[in-house]
Amino acid sequence: MSLVLKDITYRYSQETAYEKTALDHVNLEIHDGEFIGIIGHTGSGKSTLVQHLNGLLKATEGVMEYNGENIYQEKYDLKSLRTQVGMVFQYPEHQLFEATVMEDVCFGPKNQGLTKEEQLERAKEALKSVGLKEKYYEQSPFELSGGQKRRAAIAGVLAMKPSVLILDEPTAGLDPKGRDEILDLIKGMHEKMGITVILVSHSMEDVAEYVDRIIVMDNGSVLYDDVPREVFRHYEKLEEIGLAAxxxxxxxxxxxxxxxxxxxxxxxxxxxxxxxxxxx
Amino acid sequence: MLRDITIGQYYPADSIIHKLDPRVKLFGTVIFIISLFVFDGLPGFLLITAFMAFFIRLSKVPFSFMVRGLKAVVMLVLIASVFNLFLSPGEELVSFWKLTITDTGLKNAIFMTIRMVYLILGTSVMTLTTTPNELTDGLEKALGPLTKIHVPVHEIAMMMSIALRFVPILIEETDKIMKAQMARGADFESGNLLKKAKNMVPLLVPLFVSAFRRANDLALAMEARCYNGGEGRTKMKPLVYAKRDGVAYVVLMGYLVLLVAVNSLL
Known part of the structure; x- marks a missing residue:
């Protein structure tokens, strides 16, 4: 039960003047129950990398396997993969659209084809786990504060009960208190529900305390892939590529x-x- | 997916056409469009082809890149020429079932196809070699005299450049929201028309919200920089004609004269 990337290469705008290699022969193995941080400077390919993990982007070359199955084979159920590998994008609050918070969180479960009762049950559970108070459930998501919106959006992904959760810069634009709250929340979910968590960030400070494995991306390839203390040993090299220990x-x-x-x-x-x- | 739209895109290169004053290019494009609809017969067509080929060559933009812009209008061109082919009066050439092809129909269809294809290619020489900012700058300056009769030229140019500037941003935003909703199991491809339209709601609502947010932010940022219209505003890089622009005007006038001559003499 794991995600395996074999020689993944991805090029944007292939065969145009703007062609750019975003990922260059990436090999990775992500096991169940891990808490991983993916770190890299802007444009290092970290966001592109995680979008491969749930099949939103299809690699130009290479193979990706989920639980031993090649996801690029014909008739592979990408929709089901996306519910199992949940993805919270940067500024997830920008994806909110329904009239009430509850309905918005139900969107994922609804697409999974669950019954109305199951949807509500899932949504309530998810909203509770992100710590959003019940009085907000029937409000418009656009009336919430920034931090609350983000919680609601994360709940929207959690409601699908993914076994892997990817978060792309979940703390961007939050104040220090909001940042700590979100990170503690993620840590709690990892510990309580046992889901695999992949945290994308450009800040070492953010991830050092939480994750047990760090993948450093530079220029589309994996530079380091190790436990934090081993990675931080290379702090001089990290500075060179625009990061810091x-x-x-x-x-x-x-x-x-x-x-x-x-x-x-x-x-x-x-x-x-x-x-x-x-x-x- | 949405990244691959090429029509109206700028192609960076170092050529004489890129360096020309945008006013010259605007004027040249207008001349070219007029010439397309004035010419009649083979000699005129050859002249226009030679003229266009010359400028495409000068612009250093790969021809294959330009042709890609044609893809978007293939259907339109096809429909227009098919209608011309079958629905023109004149002497009958071929006839089958209920359809007849006439000599004028054939001629119209061929000319219509050539005109539309050349129209796209010719205007794309301008858009591919001029950044949107240069283009609106040129337009503002060229239409400047109209302010005397109370046409808000500066405001129009400003609106145009803002609109153009936001096209790539909104495309990127659409791409992002689409992916975010797909990650939640949304489906934008299958289903009938009604279902498809309904499935667009999770995409359109966040897109509108973000467009309004961006507009609001931009308005604030402009006000914070004391923007209050074009009155008394100076430019960092004012448009000044260079020698090459004069040469280009002469070439354009020569082209026009030659075309009229070819048309009336041959």
Missing amino acids: PQVTYLMQDLKTAGFEVDCNATTIEEAKAEILKLC
Whole structure:
């Protein structure tokens, strides 16, 4: 039960003056229950990559398998794949369209062909899990605040009960509090429901604390694919491609150069605190 | 999918046509369109072909790229020429079932096809070599004298450039919303016409909302920069005629004279 990408290459606007290779022979394996961060500079191909995972884009070359089945074979049920691999786009609140929040969240389950009762049940469950209060259910989604809209939109994807959830920059445009809330929410879903989560971001700070595997994209190919502490070891290379390691990594490096005996592998503030306290 | 629309697109290249003043290109296009509807007979047709081929060559835009723009109008051209072919009066050439082809019909159909294809190709020389901004700049300057009779030329030009500027943005937005709804299981392809129209709601509502949001943001941004119409506004890059523009005008006038001569003499 996993997603496997074999030699995926994707070119935009093929055979025109604007042709551009967005993905260049990407090989990846994503296992059940993982919490993955995909990181890269703007234009590194991270958004293009995740749109392959639910078949929204079809690779120019290469094969993608979901649970051992090639999704590019004829008559493969892409609609069912998309309900199993849920995708929350950047600024998901821009996709809201129904008259009430409840109806909007029901859109996904309705497309799955569920009965009215099942739709409502799924929608309620999803809205509850994103922490949206019941008094908003019958309001127009356009009347909600920015953070609430985003929650409603995420619920719209969750209501389909996907086993893999992809989130493309879910914290873009939110204030620090909203950011932490959304990330904690995602972490909670990963832990409670056991779904595979793939988080796309350009900020190391965001993902370092949450994920257990980081995939760094650069220029359409995978640069690093490892646990966070291993990836952050390459902080100089990361800076070169326009990214940065978390502040903590720099602090620990500075302490070490200043002659303190610290372990530079600390990636979160908590770990760094423990390391520094050891010195006392 | 929607990215691949090429009609009206700018093709970046370094050619003399790209460097010409947009006013010259506008004027030239008008002359060319007029000439298309004035000519009659083979000599005129050859002259126009030579003239167009010369400018396509100069523009350094690959011919295959231009032909792609024709795809969008193939149906229109076909329908127009078929109607001309069968519905013109004149001497009968062939007749089968209830349809007759006449000599004038055949001639009209051929000329109609040539005119429409040349019209698209000729105007695409202008749009492919001129950025939308240059084009509206040229239009504003060329129509400038009309402000004297209270035509809001600047406002029209501004609206045009804003509209053009937003075309790619809205295309991208449509693509994005479509994908987001497809990720929620929406289906934009199957079903009959009524069902298809109904399925468009999840696409159109967010698209309208976002268009209004963008318009509002733009209006605010313009006001924040103290925009208040064209009165007293100066340009960073004012349009100034260069020597090559004069040469181009002479070439255009020569073309016009030659065409009229060919038409009346031959």
